[in-house]
Amino acid sequence: MTLDPSALDTVLTWVAGILMVAGSALSLSAAVGLLRFPDLITRMHAATKPQVLGSLLLLTAVGLQLRSWALVPLALVAWIFQLLTVPVSAHMVGRAGYRTKHLKDARLSVDELEDVVARLEREHAARRPGSGGADDGGADGERAGAPMLREDGS
């Protein structure tokens, strides 16, 4: 079967159009999840996951529409760096959200981090007698990075 150039052109244009609409719909799904989910952690889940696939689809559409191989490395760089950086920001937001108690405990089915944080706080309090055990609410935000930051300071 031979494919004449104009038919190939039409097929590529239709595929690019479908990919563009699908990528935009994935962005919209991220926004809907951001609006509808009840909790910081679930919102972070919705905000960070569909977008990577959406930007992959849109970059593919750009490559298909421009019909140029020179664009492929740039698109690859853009997508790989998105794959690398989105988990970093999601991890930092989730970490800060957990340490500042921005989550509803009743919605968690399992909380494995709780034991680790409690152990680190016990060790931290044992290393500095006198100030340990003062567990008022205001210290939570400051404790966000405390066990790792104060290692050399005190």
Added chain:
Amino acid sequence: MTGADALVMPWVLVACSVLLGLAALGAIVRMVKGPALLDRVLASDVLLVVLSGALMVDMAANRHTNHVALIVGITLIGFVGSVTVARFVQDRRPR
């Protein structure tokens, strides 16, 4: 512009504009409503990705490469803001 482009791309542009506009609106609503600082940071991240998606749609529909450097730059350094804010966030909510 080829024949298929003239047929397909106007409808695709309309659909993508509506979808991305609704996405940006949702992110802005979440940014205004809050309730916490981290929610606003997440919403601003989503808004940035929606913006880069709009740039990519523009490039694909009109067949130019004007925004490629901007796309690569956004994906490279777009995460710095939310990481910085998340690192220094304090809990000021009453409990």
